[in-house]
Amino acid sequence: xxxxxxxxxxxxxxxxxxxxxxxxxxxxxxxxxxxxxxxxxxxxxxxxxxxxxxxxxxxxxxxxxxxxxxxxxxxxxxxxxxxxxxxxxxxxxxxxxxxxxxxxxxxxxxxxxxxxxxxxxxxxxxxxxxxxxxxxxxxxxxxxxxxxxxxxxxxxxxxxxxxxxxxxxxxxxxxxxxxxxxxxxxxxxxxxxxxxxxxxxxxxxxxxxxxxxxxxxxxxxxxxxxxxxxxxxxxxxxxxxxxxxxxxxxxxxxxxxxxxxxxxxxxxxxxxxxxxxxxxxxxxxxxxxxxxxxxxxxxxxxxxxxxxxxxxxxxxxxxxx
Amino acid sequence: xxxxxxxxxxxxxxxxxxxxxxxxxxxxxxxxxxxxxxxxxxxxxxxxxxxxxxxxxxxxxxxxxxxxxxxxxxxxxxxxxxxxxxxxxxxxxxxxxxxxxxxxxxxxxxxxxxxxxxxxxxxxxxxxxxxxxxxxxxxxxxxxxxxxxxxxxxxxxxxxxxxxxxxxxxxxxxxxxxxxxxxxxxxxxxxxxxxxxxxxxxxxxxxxxxxxxxxxxxxxxxxxxxxxxxxxxxxxxxxxxxxxxxxxxxxxxxxxxxxxxxxxxxxxxxxxxxxxxxxxxxxxxxxxxxxxxxxxxxxx
Numbered sequence: 001x002x003x004x005x006x007x008x009x010x011x012x013x014x015x016x017x018x019x020x021x022x023x024x025x026x027x028x029x030x031x032x033x034x035x036x037x038x039x040x041x042x043x044x045x046x047x048x049x050x051x052x053x054x055x056x057x058x059x060x061x062x063x064x065x066x067x068x069x070x071x072x073x074x075x076x077x078x079x080x081x082x083x084x085x086x087x088x089x090x091x092x093x094x095x096x097x098x099x100x101x102x103x104x105x106x107x108x109x110x111x112x113x114x115x116x117x118x119x120x121x122x123x124x125x126x127x128x129x130x131x132x133x134x135x136x137x138x139x140x141x142x143x144x145x146x147x148x149x150x151x152x153x154x155x156x157x158x159x160x161x162x163x164x165x166x167x168x169x170x171x172x173x174x175x176x177x178x179x180x181x182x183x184x185x186x187x188x189x190x191x192x193x194x195x196x197x198x199x200x201x202x203x204x205x206x207x208x209x210x211x212x213x214x215x216x217x218x219x220x221x222x223x224x225x226x227x228x229x230x231x232x233x234x235x236x237x238x239x240x241x242x243x244x245x246x247x248x249x250x251x252x253x254x255x256x257x258x259x260x261x262x263x264x265x266x267x268x269x270x271x272x273x274x275x276x277x278x279x280x281x282x283x284x285x286x287x288x289x290x291x292x293x294x295x296x297x298x299x300x301x302x303x304x305x306x307x308x309x310x311x312x313x314x315x316x317x318x319x320x321x
Numbered sequence: 322x323x324x325x326x327x328x329x330x331x332x333x334x335x336x337x338x339x340x341x342x343x344x345x346x347x348x349x350x351x352x353x354x355x356x357x358x359x360x361x362x363x364x365x366x367x368x369x370x371x372x373x374x375x376x377x378x379x380x381x382x383x384x385x386x387x388x389x390x391x392x393x394x395x396x397x398x399x400x401x402x403x404x405x406x407x408x409x410x411x412x413x414x415x416x417x418x419x420x421x422x423x424x425x426x427x428x429x430x431x432x433x434x435x436x437x438x439x440x441x442x443x444x445x446x447x448x449x450x451x452x453x454x455x456x457x458x459x460x461x462x463x464x465x466x467x468x469x470x471x472x473x474x475x476x477x478x479x480x481x482x483x484x485x486x487x488x489x490x491x492x493x494x495x496x497x498x499x500x501x502x503x504x505x506x507x508x509x510x511x512x513x514x515x516x517x518x519x520x521x522x523x524x525x526x527x528x529x530x531x532x533x534x535x536x537x538x539x540x541x542x543x544x545x546x547x548x549x550x551x552x553x554x555x556x557x558x559x560x561x562x563x564x565x566x567x568x569x570x571x572x573x574x575x576x577x578x579x580x581x582x583x584x585x586x587x588x589x590x591x592x593x594x595x596x597x598x599x600x601x602x603x604x605x606x607x608x609x610x611x612x613x614x615x616x617x618x619x620x621x
Contacts, residue, residue: 128598
């Protein structure tokens with residue numbers, strides 16, 4: 001992908017943010033803004049997971065660890081220290097990266113199903129620590145008390161509209177960065193490892209180092225998504241680091257399509273829309289969602305966006321089918 | 322953290338007995354669920370994420386039959402038989418379609434089944450806790466062993482699960498079907514080429530796995546409260562058991578289940594809020610030291 005493509009992507013990104021920023025002037029009401037904020041947080045998280053699953057072939061079940069870590073580190077830094085919001089943001093990214101180096105070093109030498117379970121165990125371990133360390137984290141009540149000092153460069157993120165534009169911008173910046181990562185030679189190494197690890201090693205790629213690097217990068221983006229959520233809910237809650245959060249991300253990328261860069265974002269929108277529509281219609285959310293998943297999974301057997309690209313372009317989407 | 326309480330407990334015989342027995346029943350129930358899980362994985366290379374649902378449905382089925390007929394034995398058998406049938410249906414109509422597909426697709430299918438069954442249970446049995454209570458034949462005074470209280474039902478439960486585990490081990494080791502199943506775990510193409518109906522074999526493996534989980538559910542019903550989400554926690558724990566024991570190894574599952582049960586029962590005294598954390602730590606340590614689990618084969 002050349003410079004022209006990069007510029008085109010950046011232009012599209014700016015356009016998306018501009019359009020989103022304009023929408024509330026025509027469509028007042030908080031529901032849409034809430035939806036976009038949640039979507040931005042979750043889509044960052046899901047796309048970062050797809051760096052592992054779709055691009056590298058690392059099926060992590062515990063990626064929610066870094067999402068939850070993002071919410072907790074950020075909220076704790078804001079509450080217990082006096083650092084400014086941007087600094088807390090950067091520190092949180094660093095904390096996540098450092099944690100990911102340790103967790104990744106332990107996990108990535110395991111294969112397939114074992115990798116999946118150890119990552120899940122790591123996440124559940126973090127969840128147990130948060131539940132039991134009541135003094136610091138508030139235990140199962142979550143971290144309450146709100147997030148102070150939300151004004152950044154004169155913009156008050158406590159204001160719903162500002163937070164909404166901020167989240168949209170975060171999503172677009174995150175997606176552009178990840179898009180750039182998969183387009184570099186490093187991204188090519190990832191796909192090569194996914195398709196044939198032995199050959200990649202023979203060609204001189206340091207498989208272990210590349211895997212660890214992408215694990216850390218994915219963790220950083222996931223925690224950025226977590227911070228958006230932390231600002232949205234004004235705190236951090238154990239549900240944000242519990243296993244279903246990883247389940248949601250897996251659901252989003254499989255539904256949206258692991259072979260398309262925007263698949264996880266589309267999947268996130270489907271998931272949140274389903275969530276909102278179904279919970280309004282029936283108390284049996286699981287029943288309805290389960291049936292829809294079965295229809296999708298058994299009918300399409302691939303993500304929505306992969307299905308569409310295959311139909312339109314005749315190009316079989318890459319990925320892990 | 323309460324290390325003094327833990328120290329007090331391990332130095333008192335009554336506490337040791339009580340906690341060991343309660344750890345053993347947790348372990349034995351886990352073993353039944355994990356044995357099915359590991360069997361299915363060993364033969365079909367499928368991780369059945371819906372296995373906890375089998376356990377839950379088995380428990381509810383046993384509960385209803387017990388309430389209807391008054392016979393606990395009948396209830397447990399119904400739980401086992403019902404889940405054997407459910408396992409076959411599940412394999413035939415859902416899982417068979419995603420053999421060879423990505424593990425995440427299999428996960429998604431199972432996740433859907435879990436969601437559906439949890440809600441169906443809510444519709445049929447209501448969203449609240451249900452308690453079966455101790456069946457009348459076991460409402461007898463407890464034994465006292467070295468000062469520790471041991472309800473007779475616990476001993477029956479341990480004996481029955483050991484019996485089932487033994488039958489499973491012998492069945493797999495000595496009978497013709499068992500040998501075929503083991504052969505299919507090693508090389509399904511060869512087994513199929515020898516004229517054995519592997520399609521039928523796979524259904525059978527799911528039937529056995531479902532039956533074990535259903536029996537576990539029925540056996541657990543008197544000592545556990547029944548809730549629509551009860552499948553999940555046992556699922557996570559039985560995964561830990563299969564992973565620690567080595568995926569595909571039934572002996573490994575037994576040992577890991579007992580160890581985990583004991584960690585649980587003694588852990589609740591020393592680390593009341595961190596019991597689950599202990600189990601995860603155990604799993605991480607085992608996998609880091611021996612990535613294929615205690616008894617797993619070195620193929621990955």
